Amino acid sequence: MSEPLVVARDVKKTFVHEGKVVPVLNGVDLSVAKGEMLCVVGPSGTGKSTLLHILGTLDLPTSGSITYEGRDVTRLSSSELARFRNRTLGFVFQFHHLMPEFDALENVMMPGLVQGLPRAPLKKRARELLEEVGLAHRLAHRPGELSGGEQQRVALARALVLDPALILADEPTGNLDSRTSEQVHQLFFELNARRGTTFLIVTHSRDMAQRMPRVVTMRDGVVERDERKSETYRDRDGRQEAALDVLPPGADGSATEPSATATAADPTKPSSSRENAGESAVGDTEGDAAATSTNASDEAGNRA
Ligand SMILES: Nc1ncnc2c1ncn2[C@@H]1O[C@H](COP(=O)(O)OP(=O)(O)OP(=O)(O)O)[C@@H](O)[C@H]1O
Ligand SMILES: [Mg+2]
Numbered sequence: 236m237s238e239p240l241v242v243a244r245d246v247k248k249t250f251v252h253e254g255k256v257v258p259v260l261n262g263v264d265l266s267v268a269k270g271e272m273l274c275v276v277g278p279s280g281t282g283k284s285t286l287l288h289i290l291g292t293l294d295l296p297t298s299g300s301i302t303y304e305g306r307d308v309t310r311l312s313s314s315e316l317a318r319f320r321n322r323t324l325g326f327v328f329q330f331h332h333l334m335p336e337f338d339a340l341e342n343v344m345m346p347g348l349v350q351g352l353p354r355a356p357l358k359k360r361a362r363e364l365l366e367e368v369g370l371a372h373r374l375a376h377r378p379g380e381l382s383g384g385e386q387q388r389v390a391l392a393r394a395l396v397l398d399p400a401l402i403l404a405d406e407p408t409g410n411l412d413s414r415t416s417e418q419v420h421q422l423f424f425e426l427n428a429r430r431g432t433t434f435l436i437v438t439h440s441r442d443m444a445q446r447m448p449r450v451v452t453m454r455d456g457v458v459e460r461d462e463r464k465s466e467t468y469r470d471r472d473g474r475q476e477a478a479l480d481v482l483p484p485g486a487d488g489s490a491t492e493p494s495a496t497a498t499a500a501d502p503t504k505p506s507s508s509r510e511n512a513g514e515s516a517v518g519d520t521e522g523d524a525a526a527t528s529t530n531a532s533d534e535a536g537n538r539a
Pocket of ligand 2: 283284285405
């Protein structure tokens with residue numbers, strides 16, 4: 236197993252509600268390796284979403300630490316956090332938080348616009364991702380002109396546009412019909428095998444959990460069980476599809492896929508290429524667009 240990407244140590248979280256302390260996480264320990272794919276399951280109200288928000292740095296633990304490659308992100312300033320989040324994490328929520336005034340293509344481009352990345356390669360990458368999720372024919376539709384499942388797929392493409400190391404998904408297929416859910420699940424597995432993207436998915440879907448190589452079960456705010464199946468994933472009929480450990484990114488020949496030409500498309504060198512791209516965009520004509528979208532995007536993040 237490769238080195239840990241993120242480690243939660245003794246994470247506790249309490250909320251204060253009407254003057255009463257509500258303990259929600261009671262000491263969660265969890266380590267997720269690079270390239271791993273796991274799901275978190277457990278009864279409603281057991282703290283899954285709370286943990287996901289804390290892992291995603293959208294909320295702070297009451298105590299305990301969250302380290303990414305050894306760096307404790309609970310100690311970062313809010314501007315450092317925003318940068319870290321934008322570069323490292325992709326979020327997919329049950330309710331997708333798309334921006335209603337922008338079309339599908341612009342919504343997918345948004346994380347890159349916020350960073351001031353050059354518009355042309357970003358647009359190309361966004362278009363490719365929308366094609367990959369089956370929405371080539373809906374690029375110019377605004378969220379209100381898309382079905383729920385289509386909106387969810389736009390949100391997924393948006394989460395992937397900067398090639399994050401880790402996708403955090405909270406019931407990503409909770410609002411989708413079974414066929415669309417299956418397509419989204421399949422896409423997760425493909426991206427994991429092809430790009431080495433790490434996935435942590437909170438789900439109530441038995442189907443999804445059955446196919447995951449690792450299932451973490453939470454109960455009463457702690458990890459009750461952490462089950463690693465064989466290092467393989469299975470398709471819907473239970474057939475073994477691939478051994479995750481022996482299929483590095485690009486091993487299926489996808490290294491030549493067109494998206495590799497987009498900015499920061501190589502997941503093995505995310506920060507340097509993104510930094511360069513970001514620097515080269517200083518004074519870029521897109522500066523205004525990026526500046527205006529920052530607030531909107533922050534707002535989306537807060538709502539998330
Ligand atoms: N801001 C808050 N203030 C008070 N209590 C909260 C707050 N946010 C969450 N909780 C409580 O924390 C508990 C865990 O919530 P959480 O959303 O993490 O559960 P979950 O495991 O994701 O459940 P579900 O499967 O229903 O989505 C719940 O009982 C919830 O009421
Ligand atoms: Mg939840």
